[in-house]
Amino acid sequence: MSRVASVKRQFGHRARLGLSPAEVSAADAQAHAARTMWNLLHAWWQMMPKDRRTLANADAAIRQSRKDVDFLAVLPAQAARAVLKAYFQAWKNCWEGRADAPNFKGRFRSVMSVDIPQGRDLNVKRVHRRWGMVNLPKIGRVRFRWTKGLPVGRRADSENRITGARLVKDALGWHIAFRVMTQEPAPDPHTGPEVGIDVGVIVPLALSDGTAYEHGAWLTEREKARLLRLEQLAARRKQHRKPGERTSRRLHRTYDEIAGLRAKAKRRAADWQHRTTTTIARTYGTVVVEALTVTNMVKSARGTVDVPGKNVAQKAGLNRSIAAEAWGRTVTLLAYRLERNGGILVKVPASGTSQRCSACGLITPGSRESQAVFVCKNPGCGWSGNADHNAARNLLHLYRIGLVAVPAAGRAVVRRARRVKPPTVR
Structure with missing residues (x-):
């Protein structure tokens, strides 16, 4: 037995x-x-x-x-x-x-x-x-x-x-x-397909098979208007406080209401991440993501007094959008859910994946026409499609040729050893 x-x-x-x-x-x-x-x-x-x-x-x-x-x-x-x-x-x-x-x-x-x-x-x-x-x-x-x-x-x-x-x-x-x-009993190996996932701000999760997972605003229009009124009220009440004076109870109550609305938005975002990662982990056996260093991506562009930065306000807005998507938490949820379902999560290098054409494999200047459209400028190719799905296909290609950056699950080490091909001697 x-x-x-x-x-x-x-x-x-x-x-x-x-x-x-x-x-x-x-x-x-x-x-x-x-x-x-x-x-x-x-x-x-x-x-x-x-x-x-x-x-x-x-x-x-x-x-x-x-x-x-x-x-x-x-x-x-x-x-x-x-x-x-x-x-x-x-x-x-x-x-x-x-x-x-x-x-x-x-x-x-x-x-x-x-x-x-x-x-x-x-x-x-x-x-x-x-x-x-x-x-x-x-x-x-x-x-x-x-x-x-x-x-x-x-x-x-x-x-x-x-x-x-x-x-x-x-x-x-x-x-x-x-x-x-x-x-718990060890799960059987997941027999689902392989997929690459590109994370973004406009499209939160774009898959290499053409699937996209999007979400709307975390607060309703009525809640947004209430949050704006509370923030304006807090700013007015803060102006009347003298230097060194203790914060009034009214201002504390206003801060508590603001924190409550922001916590509600955060919970809705976490709920969307839990549901989405559960669906992906049950559908696919191998998920390939970018090895991103988010802390470096959200650094301020303010610069120094001698060398001031450029487009500081635009970079600050982009940093807030990246932080709101919580890419690191999405990858963490995917990792342990895939492990429970018998799948694996693999990280590959992220450099060049958004500029490379997934059809011909070449990086041609000017192919990324906008945030959402990719048109290959290679005369012999001319492929066009969604830029996020193109990046996801490139991520999956890097995994299939064995270019793995960080194995993120226990079985990924063994899988990487099987998938990595020895260099061809010419």
């Missing part, structure tokens, strides 16, 4: 919490205590000599601070230790060149969050078709929206369980993000 291969999956699931006003105040107090704990750790780190900056000394300092400062005691002990581990991990990321050095967290600039590192403290249960119950340390038993099957009750074991969670507050309220570990 053959044994079915299985794979371990670790993923997160975010759900909205149904908190009462008293529970919201308790969660806010814990989040502010966690932020204060981070700032105290950073101040302690700067004051201590290098030979005394150890995890044990920092843990002792945290324990003593929770005894001496009353409002820090509202933070559960496990959450305080999670702040300590996150702070030391931030320094490790800095030393290894993955991030900047950690700094103080501002009251209004940082995300309010509380970590619950142990899953056994949650005691998650489903009580209704749409609602579940979870235990939050020092808050109590609260409701959350049940939108995904979680390994709880009889479905939970040592290989399928909730390993922890984090409380996160955004403009739409408090949410809980579960950390889930499951053991």
Whole structure:
């Protein structure tokens, strides 16, 4: 009897919490205590000599601070230790060149969050078709929206369980993000076709087979008008504030309403990305995308005082459009969804893919007539078509000849070794 291969999956699931006003105040107090704990750790780190900056000394300092400062005691002990581990991990990321050095967290600039590192403290249960119950340390038993099957009750074991969670507050309220570990059967290799995908601003996703995935505005005309009125109102109220004066409650409420509308638009964009990537992962077996460095693409064109930049306003608008499309998140969603369906995601070099003709393979100056039209200027070709689909066909061509930049999935390494052809000796 053959044994079915299985794979371990670790993923997160975010759900909205149904908190009462008293529970919201308790969660806010814990989040502010966690932020204060981070700032105290950073101040302690700067004051201590290098030979005394150890995890044990920092843990002792945290324990003593929770005894001496009353409002820090509202933070559960496990959450305080999670702040300590996150702070030391931030320094490790800095030393290894993955991030900047950690700094103080501002009251209004940082995300309010509380970590619950142990899953056994949650005691998650489903009580209704749409609602579940979870235990939050020092808050109590609260409701959350049940939108995904979680390994709880009889479905939970040592290989399928909730390993922890984090409380996160955004403009739409408090949410809980579960950390889930499951053991699932390994998917069979996807037998779907190969496709290249070109990302853009006018056409968000253009496929090499001629398919295009587009979306409209994330806010309705009425919501856009309301957002504009709120922004104008906030600007007027900000003018009446004197230098050094605290922000009024009215201005804070206006900022909250603006943040709520922007968060709604962001959620609609994320929902479109989830639905679109799910459809692509179920349809195609191999997806080829560009190896883009988005951070370099959205750099400002302002320049310096000695050498000022050109078309700064136009470049700023393009940067906002690129950031709004969130290309990196789309590729991340495609990667793990393809892996779950047995497909692979491959990245190829992006240079020259928008200028090359996918029919004759030549780069002729002037072929890219506009943002949407490509007409090959090669006298022997003359092919014309959509510029985005032409770039997607070029991406697929690079993969088929073996020019792979970064394999993005586990099986992509093996697939690349099979697809790469040795150079022809002449």
